[in-house]
Amino acid sequence: MGDGRIPHSVGFERRRYLFCLFTVSVFVFVFSWFFFLQSAGSPHFIEHGFLPDKKLFSVVDNFKSTPRDLSKEHHESPPTIATIQDEVKEQPSAxxxxxxxxxxxxxxxxxxxxxxxxxxxxxxxxxxxxxxxxxxxxxxxxxxxxxxxxxxxxxxxxxxxxxxxxxxxxxxxxxxxxxxxxxxxxxxxxxxxxxxxxxxxxxxxxxxxxxxxxxxxxxxxxxxxxxxxxxxxxxxxxxxxxxxxxxxxxxxxxxxxxxxxxxxxxxxxxxxxAPYKHVIRNYDNDSSTFDSRPILLYFQGAIYRKD
Structure with missing residues (x-):
């Protein structure tokens, strides 16, 4: 009779261990979700000082708090000749x-x-x-x-x-x-x-x-x-x-x-x-210039490569 109780007690202890493990897992899961939802509801929960770029988050905060004025965006004046010349002057000329x-x-x-x-x-x-x-x-x-x-x-x-x-x-x-x-x-x-x-x-x-x-x-x-x-x-x-x-x-x-x-x-x-120097002939009746072609399709040499 004593020998028959040993497997029963071992099985009970195993089930109790699994139940405790399951309970702890559920508790940790619920607890983590609680903090996740709380942090998601407050945009200031994260300290910006620990993040890579403070300027990036300041721009995001300003974007959230300040409504965009679309009328100003669509009516901004184009750059003038004077502003372009100023930008060119800032670049080294030699x-x-x-x-x-x-x-x-x-x-x-x-x-x-x-x-x-x-x-x-x-x-x-x-x-x-x-x-x-x-x-x-x-x-x-x-x-x-x-x-x-x-x-x-x-x-x-x-x-x-x-x-x-x-x-x-x-x-x-x-x-x-x-x-x-x-x-x-x-x-x-x-x-x-x-x-x-x-x-x-x-x-x-x-x-x-x-x-x-x-x-x-x-x-x-x-x-x-x-x-x-x-x-x-x-x-x-x-x-x-x-x-x-x-x-x-x-x-x-x-x-x-x-x-x-x-x-x-x-x-x-x-x-x-380094690509081959451009040796392709121009297309017939093609009046476009180098600067008017924004996409480079391919380079082609003049030698037929057998390999």
Whole structure:
């Protein structure tokens, strides 16, 4: 008889435990709803000081307490020429180095890596005096990979005292004060013009320049300091930097796409995609201007990509 009471008492204790647990759960549920409804009924229950933006809630409170005057909203006068001119005056009219977003150190590579590929020959400097004229860039298919040319010119002119308009990047002389290190090698132009091996030569000029660039960068203090991770190298043509890309992979590449790169060499986490230069012909009888087209539909290059 004593053995038969043990299961009964165990079952009773289990049911009592479940009942107590259920009672506590219901009590907590009702209690939480009570506080929720009370807080919902009072807009000042929450202390604004604990929230991210006090101004946001002050605007909301004013919106609730003050009725909107729709007549004023629909009869506000449009901005005048004077107000527009005042806004324009507030914007910087020239490049201000101390207010730029990006500080860039650019290597003074020999001219054979950049403007020398365009036929320019310097005597006293590795850079042309672009204040008196800029070496011409070839047209045709070369234009869609001219990013290297324009970025270099932008940095060279960033400290001109008479430069018009603001600038987002400025060239600095001290690499320790720079955000990034720019490598001014016109790699796409080098591939387009000098990738063929000339008679009596073992390698092409394009291959030779890539080998020289790798050797140059590996002994630079800036490359050793970061392992190349803060360096920007242009390889916009899909076949440019074909021999050096595997050796310089820690850098940030500026590419047209990732089509011919393994993911450990080029990827979206570290590299930049710059679209092809616009080479599409205008539509027939199209009188619209660039500014009148608010939507960019696509970029199209002039090379048929098989991959």
């Amino acid at each position: 490049c201000e180095p101390n207010k730029t977003t990006l500080k860039v150190f650019m290597y003074d590579l020999p001219s054979e890596f950049h403007f020398g590929l365009l036929g320019w020959k310097g005597t006293d400097s590795v850079w042309p005096d672009i204040s008196n004229g800029v070496p011409d860039y070839p047209g045709g298919l070369n234009l869609q990979h001219s990013t290297e040319y324009w970025l270099t010119l932008d940095l060279l002119s960033s400290r001109f005292s008479n430069r018009r308009g603001p600038c987002n990047a400025v060239r600095v002389d001290n690499s320790s004060k720079a955000d990034i290190i720019f490598v001014p090698f016109f790699s796409s132009l080098s591939y387009n013009r000098y990738s063929k091996v000339n008679p009596k030569e073992k390698v092409s000029l394009n291959r030779a320049l890539q080998d020289k660039l790798v050797a140059y960068l590996r002994v630079q203090h800036e490359w050793k300091r970061s392992g190349g991770r803060d360096h920007v190298i242009l390889a916009h043509h899909p076949n440019s930097m074909l021999d050096a890309r595997m050796k310089l992979w820690p850098c940030m590449f500026i590419l047209s796409d990732f089509g011919r790169y393994p993911p450990n060499v080029a990827n979206i986490d570290k590299d930049i995609i």
